[in-house]
Amino acid sequence: MEFLTSNQNQRVKDWKKLQTKKQRTRSNAYIIEGWHLIDEAFKSGKQFKEVMVVDPEDLDDLNFNSEAEVFQITPEIAAHISDTKTPQGIFAVLPLDSYHEDIPDQLTGGWLLLDNVQDPGNLGTIIRTADAAGINGVVLGGSSVDIYNPKLIRSMQGSHFHISLYNGNLNEWILAFKQQQVPVFGTELNEEAKSYKEVGHPEDFALIMGNEGNGMSDETLAQTDQNLYIPMKGNAESLNVAVAAGIVMFQLIKS
Numbered sequence: 001m002e003f004l005t006s007n008q009n010q011r012v013k014d015w016k017k018l019q020t021k022k023q024r025t026r027s028n029a030y031i032i033e034g035w036h037l038i039d040e041a042f043k044s045g046k047q048f049k050e051v052m053v054v055d056p057e058d059l060d061d062l063n064f065n066s067e068a069e070v071f072q073i074t075p076e077i078a079a080h081i082s083d084t085k086t087p088q089g090i091f092a093v094l095p096l097d098s099y100h101e102d103i104p105d106q107l108t109g110g111w112l113l114l115d116n117v118q119d120p121g122n123l124g125t126i127i128r129t130a131d132a133a134g135i136n137g138v139v140l141g142g143s144s145v146d147i148y149n150p151k152l153i154r155s156m157q158g159s160h161f162h163i164s165l166y167n168g169n170l171n172e173w174i175l176a177f178k179q180q181q182v183p184v185f186g187t188e189l190n191e192e193a194k195s196y197k198e199v200g201h202p203e204d205f206a207l208i209m210g211n212e213g214n215g216m217s218d219e220t221l222a223q224t225d226q227n228l229y230i231p232m233k234g235n236a237e238s239l240n241v242a243v244a245a246g247i248v249m250f251q252l253i254k255s
Contacts, residue, residue, distance in 0.1 A: 001056060003072045007080045011071070015052065015081040018093065021146050028096050030148040031081070034088045038062070040158030046094055054078050054089035068092075083150040100147060100167050103176050108204050109136035110253045111177070113170055115220050116142035116211040117241060124155020125242040126209070131159035133249040138163060141170035142217070170208070174223045177206045184208065185252075186216055186224035187244065193227040196248045205252055209245045 004012060017023035018031040029049060032038060039062070041048070048068035053059055056072050078087040112130050117123050123145050130138050145152050147165050166173075177184050184206045185199065208224065210216035221227070230239065230247055239247075 001070050001072055004077060005074050007077060009077075011050075012073075012077055012081060015050075015091070015093065019081075019083055019150055021148070024096065024146075024148050029093050030096060030153070031091055031093050031150070032153060033082060033084065033091050033150075034154075035090060037153070037158055038090060038092050040161050041092065041094060044158075044161035046161060048092050049095060050093040052078075052081070052091040052093075058090060083154070096148065100165060103166075103168065103173060104137075107177055107180050107182055107206075109134075110204075110249065111135065111137050111139065111182075111206040112245065112249065113139045113141060113173060113206055113208040114144050115170060115208055115216050116214075117144050117209065119212055120145050120149055120151035121155050122212060122240065122242045124152050124157070124159075126245045127156050127163065127165070128159045129242065129246040130249060131163045133246070133253050135163065135249060135253065137166060139166045139168055139170065139173050141168060141173070141220075142211075170220050171223070174206070174220070180204075182206055183225045184223065185248075186221050186227040187229070187248065188216055188221055188224075188227045189229040190227060193229045195231055196228040196251050199226065199228065199252070201252060201254050207245075207248060207252060209241055212241050 015031060018029065024030045032041060042062060051068050051070045052073050054073055054075055078089050081091065112135050117126065127138055140147065147167065174184055182204045183202055186208050187210065208216060208220060228248060230244060
């Protein structure tokens with residue numbers, strides 16, 4: 001096990017750069033931090049390229065694959081490469097998944113399409129909720145947050161190991177759903193919108209949620225088969241997008 005002590009070490013510099021999308025794409029890898037995420041990755045059978053730990057004895061309870069390089073690092077290096085104020089002292093570098101840009105041949109079950117959702121905290125909550133609800137996949141469209149954004153990785157709390165995440169043009173995805181006769185639901189309150197409780201529990205569906213401030217784009221909205229809304233008894237003007245997505249997902253996929 002190599003012991004690294006300087007922030008100027010090239011490996012340390014490379015780990016730090018993995019906080020940027022450019023470097024993640026260039027190196028085809030990303031960094032995760034903390035015991036929970038690393039344990040989730042391990043339980044999900046993910047490949048580890050490198051493991052970095054302040055105290056090597058902390059690894060005794062985990063059995064990383066033999067191909068992973070393990071490095072002991074100082075607390076100063078941990079603080080340098082961390083995206084948090086209080087690093088847990090353990091990190092891992094994992095390869096990027098290769099499927100994110102491809103539309104599957106079979107679009108069965110429930111799907112969630114996100115139209116320019118830009119807040120990592122909201123997006124992470126949405127993906128965790130989709131994971132809990134049993135959604136098959138989540139598509140990040142437009143200028144939605146990068147899948148491997150460190151804040152998003154932290155917010156998802158490991159759900160990206162359990163649910164398929166895609167980047168893509170929502171127009172192309174909607175066309176693919178329509179070609180397979182899968183209903184596409186929008187979320188927009190207008191004269192033709194139905195309560196989310198009135199459409200039952202379709203076996204296959206796609207649900208689109210819009211941007212936190214502006215909702216769905218007009219172009220995307222025009223392609224939906226039916227728009228849904230959530231009736232509200234109180235006086236709140238609107239719901240947070242993550243809360244609204246959770247309510248509608250659990251209703252549509254209700255067994």
